[in-house]
Amino acid sequence: xxxxxxxxxxxxxxxxxxxxxxxxxxxxxxxxxxxxxxxxxxxxxxxxxxxxxxxxxxxxxxxxxxxxxxxxxxxxxxxxxxxxxxxxxxxxxxxxxxxxxxxxxxxxxxxxxxxxxxxxxxxxxxxxxxxxxxxxxxxxxxxxxxxxxxxxxxxxxxxxxxxxxxxxxxxxxxxxxxxxxxxxxxxxxxxxxxxxxxxxxxxxxxxxxxxxxxxxxxxxxxxxxxxxxxxxxxxxxxxxxxxxxxxxxxxxxxxxxxxxxxxxxxxxxxxxxxxxxxxxxxxxxxxxxxxxxxxxxxxxxxxxxxxxxxxxxxxxxxxxxxxxxxxxxxxxxxxx
Amino acid sequence: xxxxxxxxxxxxxxxxxxxxxxxxxxxxxxxxxxxxxxxxxxxxxxxxxxxxxxxxxxxxxxxxxxxxxxxxxxxxxxxxxxxxxxxxxxxxxxxxxxxxxxxxxxxxxxxxxxxxxxxxxxxxxxxxxxxxxxxxxxxxxxxxxxxxxxxxxxxxxxxxxxxxxxxxxxxxxxxxxxxxxxxxxxxxxxxxxxxxxxxxxxxxxxxxxxxxxxxxxxxxxxxxxxxxxxxxxxxxxxxxxxxxxxxxxxxxxxxxxxxxxxxxxxxxxxxxxxxxxxxxxxxxxxxxxxxx
Numbered sequence: 015x016x017x018x019x020x021x022x023x024x025x026x027x028x029x030x031x032x033x034x035x036x037x038x039x040x041x042x043x044x045x046x047x048x049x050x051x052x053x054x055x056x057x058x059x060x061x062x063x064x065x066x067x068x069x070x071x072x073x074x075x076x077x078x079x080x081x082x083x084x085x086x087x088x089x090x091x092x093x094x095x096x097x098x099x100x101x102x103x104x105x106x107x108x109x110x111x112x113x114x115x116x117x118x119x120x121x122x123x124x125x126x127x128x129x130x131x132x133x134x135x136x137x138x139x140x141x142x143x144x145x146x147x148x149x150x151x152x153x154x155x156x157x158x159x160x161x162x163x164x165x166x167x168x169x170x171x172x173x174x175x176x177x178x179x180x181x182x183x184x185x186x187x188x189x190x191x192x193x194x195x196x197x198x199x200x201x202x203x204x205x206x207x208x209x210x211x212x213x214x215x216x217x218x219x220x221x222x223x224x225x226x227x228x229x230x231x232x233x234x235x236x237x238x239x240x241x242x243x244x245x246x247x248x249x250x251x252x253x254x255x256x257x258x259x260x261x262x263x264x265x266x267x268x269x270x271x272x273x274x275x276x277x278x279x280x281x282x283x284x285x286x287x288x289x290x291x292x293x294x295x296x297x298x299x300x301x302x303x304x305x306x307x308x309x310x311x312x313x314x315x316x317x318x319x320x321x322x323x324x325x326x327x328x329x330x331x332x333x334x335x336x337x338x339x340x341x342x343x344x345x346x347x348x349x350x
Numbered sequence: 351x352x353x354x355x356x357x358x359x360x361x362x363x364x365x366x367x368x369x370x371x372x373x374x375x376x377x378x379x380x381x382x383x384x385x386x387x388x389x390x391x392x393x394x395x396x397x398x399x400x401x402x403x404x405x406x407x408x409x410x411x412x413x414x415x416x417x418x419x420x421x422x423x424x425x426x427x428x429x430x431x432x433x434x435x436x437x438x439x440x441x442x443x444x445x446x447x448x449x450x451x452x453x454x455x456x457x458x459x460x461x462x463x464x465x466x467x468x469x470x471x472x473x474x475x476x477x478x479x480x481x482x483x484x485x486x487x488x489x490x491x492x493x494x495x496x497x498x499x500x501x502x503x504x505x506x507x508x509x510x511x512x513x514x515x516x517x518x519x520x521x522x523x524x525x526x527x528x529x530x531x532x533x534x535x536x537x538x539x540x541x542x543x544x545x546x547x548x549x550x551x552x553x554x555x556x557x558x559x560x561x562x563x564x565x566x567x568x569x570x571x572x573x574x575x576x577x578x579x580x581x582x583x584x585x586x587x588x589x590x591x592x593x594x595x596x597x598x599x600x601x602x603x604x605x606x607x608x609x610x611x612x613x614x615x616x617x618x619x620x621x622x623x624x625x626x627x628x629x630x631x632x633x634x635x636x637x638x639x640x641x642x
Contacts, residue, residue, distance in 0.1 A: 234465075235462060235465060237450075238459075238462075239450050241410075241415050242446060242449075244413070244414065244415050245415070245442075245443065246463070246465055246519075247437075247438065247439030247440070248435060291455075292453055292454050293458060295473065
């Protein structure tokens with residue numbers, strides 16, 4: 015019984031890793047520069063200094079790493095939040111974190127903070143907005159010893175509405191260049207020139223994965239409800255605090271670096287639950303790997319489908335993810 | 351204070367569970383006040399009482415999902431407020447009214463009962479954990495359901511799986527909160543027979559919240575009857591001592607007749623409906639007027 019389970023989990027992780035490697039390789043090969051696939055290994059090994067090497071390592075590789083980090087972070091955050099709230103409709107953006115980040119970036123664009131401190135103002139203002147929302151949602155719901163999950167969700171949704179209304183307001187009164195700037199940011203993109211930010215995203219997202227594993231058993235027990243989890247020896251208050259903070263950090267990081275990329279955090283956890291089952295020991299890593307592959311693949315499509323123009327990657331994740339998910343839903347029952 | 355000897359009544363067995371002046375409520379609304387009782391090892395105790403008298407609330411305070419406003423709860427002499435969540439789960443396990451419809455396999459669900467025993471960096475169940483889970487699944491007749499999903503089996507089967515999971519925690523005290531309330535008579539008896547056999551074969555101490563007074567009388571060693579208006583225990587003792595016509599009238603405001611079950615000798619309660627009482631009264635009046 016146990017060995018069969020281990021074998022199945024091993025196969026799932028292996029298959030997802032192979033898919034991730036294949037998708038990454040595809041992302042390395044495809045692009046507007048049209049580098050021949052056969053030449054790629056040669057360029058990577060001996061081609062240092064050539065322009066092709068520059069495209070592969072300087073442009074495409076960072077995008078792949080960022081896609082991996084953000085896709086993984088969103089898939090993981092979605093899994094943690096759906097498990098914690100026991101609600102299949104929750105996704106990383108439900109708690110208003112994306113709304114807060116958008117508002118932060120909007121304010122940055124309109125008041126032109128970026129002209130003083132440079133391009134880093136975008137992620138900084140996004141992260142400031144996200145953190146403010148996290149703080150608000152958390153402090154409004156944890157005065158007592160318990161964290162009330164449903165109230166927390168409602169507060170998040172409301173803050174989200176308020177933030178998006180404020181964004182609309184700012185957009186309505188802003189000038190047209192600012193407006194385009196805002197819209198482009200909100201739609202989300204993996205085009206990030208700052209390598210330090212990419213590294214931060216990578217380590218932050220991997221760190222989130224490590225932290226999440228400290229709570230994989232608690233998440234399993236929480237599937238049965240909070241009371242049952244307490245009876246199974248879970249300190250639910252502490253666990254929920256950590257899960258909320260970790261998922262919020264992952265979401266805030268993703269939104270401030272790459273903008274709003276919808277659907278990854280909603281669809282990937284459900285899809286992996288269908289494939290890998292409800293046990294969070296396998297579900298967390300599966301959602302991370304699948305989210306990463308899904309976002310890298312979506313980015314490849316976004317930048318090649320009407321090349322040399324680029325579509326916002328959020329559009330692709332929404333269309334592909336939504337359609338695949340509806341198809342899967344019609345064949346299999348979705349439960350937490 | 352282990353096994354002291356009282357010169358008058360012999361050895362004092364240390365209770366598994368002790369409640370001392372427990373007061374409970376939600377947001378200042380007191381439901382129970384100054385409750386004290388204790389349970390000795392191997393006892394089968396049922397908590398009975400009308401809706402809203404605080405049966406489930408009381409049990410929640412013992413499983414620490416609810417913190418009492420005053421008082422102490424001790425397991426084997428140790429205050430539960432100071433215990434870690436895991437230690438508490440190794441001492442007490444709880445079977446709730448029903449298990450939520452999760453898409454988890456029964457085998458995995460039962461294994462969750464081993465989580466409180468996991469070492470710090472343990473990631474997989476040990477073979478000992480699996481052996482223990484199997485043992486209790488066999489005992490509860492759920493082994494063949496091992497691969498079925500919780501949300502695809504019947505309510506009775508879910509309750510048995512839930513008991514298997516609770517036993518896998520290998521507790522000192524097994525608490526069951528209205529374990530039979532969603533079940534038909536076959537499964538009610540099946541579940542309670544199982545609990546009694548656990549008490550007898552494993553020497554397990556059992557605390558059950560029960561609605562059905564006849565089932566409580568039939569299976570329990572001792573009853574604790576809660577009174578809603580007094581916010582306290584109305585009476586405690588053997589079924590014969592607690593389930594009297596008078597007590598039920600006082601606590602449930604319902605007229606009943608209490609007779610001995612001809613098979614078990616336990617008290618058995620019969621409802622006397624309003625219309626029956628009317629008939630009875632007319633008959634009595636008729637007899638009286640006839641005599642005159």
